[in-house]
Amino acid sequence: xxxxxxxxxxxxxxxxxxxxxxxxxxxxxxxxxxxxxxxxxxxxxxxxxxxxxxxxxxxxxxxxxxxxxxxxxxxxxxxxxxxxxxxxxxxxxxxxxxxxxxxxxxxxxxxxxxxxxxxxxxxxxxxxxxxxxxxxxxxxxxxxxxxxxxxxxxxxxxxxxxxxxxxxxxxx
Numbered sequence: 001x002x003x004x005x006x007x008x009x010x011x012x013x014x015x016x017x018x019x020x021x022x023x024x025x026x027x028x029x030x031x032x033x034x035x036x037x038x039x040x041x042x043x044x045x046x047x048x049x050x051x052x053x054x055x056x057x058x059x060x061x062x063x064x065x066x067x068x069x070x071x072x073x074x075x076x077x078x079x080x081x082x083x084x085x086x087x088x089x090x091x092x093x094x095x096x097x098x099x100x101x102x103x104x105x106x107x108x109x110x111x112x113x114x115x116x117x118x119x120x121x122x123x124x125x126x127x128x129x130x131x132x133x134x135x136x137x138x139x140x141x142x143x144x145x146x147x148x149x150x151x152x153x154x155x156x157x158x159x160x161x162x163x164x165x166x167x168x169x170x171x172x
Contacts, residue, residue: 015149018077020084021050022097022105023061023068030092030105031061034085036148038070046135047120051128059129062119068133069104069116074143075155077110081146102137112143 022032037051050070052059062068073081080095088094096109106114117133124130147154 012149012151015147015154018073018081018146018148018153019050020071020073020080020107020111021052021058021062021068022071022107023058023065024103024105025057025061026064028103030097030099031058032071032084032091032105032107033058034081035070041132048115048117048133048135050131050133052131054124054127054129059131062131063122066119067102067104067117067136068119068131069100069106069114070133071107071111072113072115073107073110073146074112075146077107077146078153080107080110081148081153100137106139112145113138113140115139 016036017038019035019038020032021035022030025031033052033056035050035052039049041047041049048070050068052062071080083091083094092105095107097105097107100106100114100116102116104116115135116137117135119131120134121132122129145156147156
């Protein structure tokens with residue numbers, strides 16, 4: 001087994017939330033891609049990091065537009081995750097979306113939270129780019145996050161006993 005395959009197997013064992021990163025290209029057309037490599041960088045100023053494949057139309061749009069949205073998918077967002085992870089033409093015609101007041105594409109039918117970011121830095125490493133985004137706007141409603149791990153989708157499990165979750169500081 002190659003070291004690349006061993007590394008993919010290792011990372012597939014680490015479940016993560018699923019998001020679709022969206023932006024606008026030079027002609028104002030929406031672009032987007034599924035992304036599971038997202039991390040909080042700092043709270044002040046609020047900044048996050050997304051990892052994107054170099055050569056993708058979405059990374060080109062993010063770079064040229066200087067802004068992007070991170071759509072955190074809810075448990076019913078598997079279709080959107082799959083649409084934006086492959087080469088589907090006209091991806092946005094296959095999902096429910098709208099342009100926010102700033103013009104960025106929001107996946108209104110599949111995301112429980114969206115944050116809009118201004119690009120504050122880009123570092124290219126091999127075939128990916130680490131894109132830093134300073135958060136400008138957050139919109140969030142109740143929702144159960146969609147997760148991906150062990151090469152399959154799942155929803156965040158509900159607590160067995162809400163009282164136990166409440167005693168640990170979780171939601172009642």
